[in-house]
Amino acid sequence: MTTYRVVGPAAFRGHQAGEKFDAELDPEQEKRALARGSIKVVNRKPKDQEKEENDA
Amino acid sequence: MPKRVALKDSVEVDSVDLSNFARSVRLTSEHTREDVSGFSATGANEYLAGPTDQSLEVEFYGSYGTGEVHETLYPIHKDRTIVPIAWRPDQTTPASATNPELRGNVQLYTYGPGGTRGDVDTFPVTFNAADAAGLEFFTTPLP
Numbered sequence: 001m002t003t004y005r006v007v008g009p010a011a012f013r014g015h016q017a018g019e020k021f022d023a024e025l026d027p028e029q030e031k032r033a034l035a036r037g038s039i040k041v042v043n044r045k046p047k048d049q050e051k052e053e054n055d056a
Numbered sequence: 057m058p059k060r061v062a063l064k065d066s067v068e069v070d071s072v073d074l075s076n077f078a079r080s081v082r083l084t085s086e087h088t089r090e091d092v093s094g095f096s097a098t099g100a101n102e103y104l105a106g107p108t109d110q111s112l113e114v115e116f117y118g119s120y121g122t123g124e125v126h127e128t129l130y131p132i133h134k135d136r137t138i139v140p141i142a143w144r145p146d147q148t149t150p151a152s153a154t155n156p157e158l159r160g161n162v163q164l165y166t167y168g169p170g171g172t173r174g175d176v177d178t179f180p181v182t183f184n185a186a187d188a189a190g191l192e193f194f195t196t197p198l199p
Binding site for chain 1: 068070071072073074076077121122123124127128131132137139140
């Protein structure tokens with residue numbers, strides 16, 4: 001799961017500018033959104049860490 | 057179900073909320089009509105519904121800021137990208153039976169912004185359904 005912040009003027013996936021949200025975006029969609037400045041990555045958990053947390 | 061004045065529609069392209077940059081939206085969903093008429097006593101034609109062609113036409117205001125209309129649409133057109141689109145009548149409430157949301161994956165074959173001196177800069181954009189799932193109305197919000 002990755003945490004993003006909406007930085008563009010337009011809302012993204014229902015989240016307003018400035019808001020943070022967690023999602024697993026399609027890699028190509030993430031690339032487009034980052035390129036156009038709609039969102040920024042705030043925190044990306046490595047897959048291993050995510051699996052450990054889910055197993056615990 | 058009350059009648060409505062279109063004011064609060066939600067239009068999302070590739071998850072970007074472009075509602076405020078759009079002023080009209082129109083779904084077209086059309087099955088071809090296949091003539092399967094044979095000889096008959098009445099001579100009446102008989103038809104079957106054939107393949108379906110679907111598109112969503114949106115009239116956008118020309119806007120060239122970061123993350124706005126041009127920056128969202130032009131790369132999609134240029135790179136022939138298939139992206140998700142969504143439209144529902146009321147952006148202030150989630151999708152429901154009384155606020156159904158049209159969703160699907162689309163491509164942008166034609167992109168034609170422009171301008172006329174003294175006029176508000178608007179242009180129509182037609183999003184064509186791009187895969188077998190087509191454009192469909194959903195009555196529950198996306199997870």
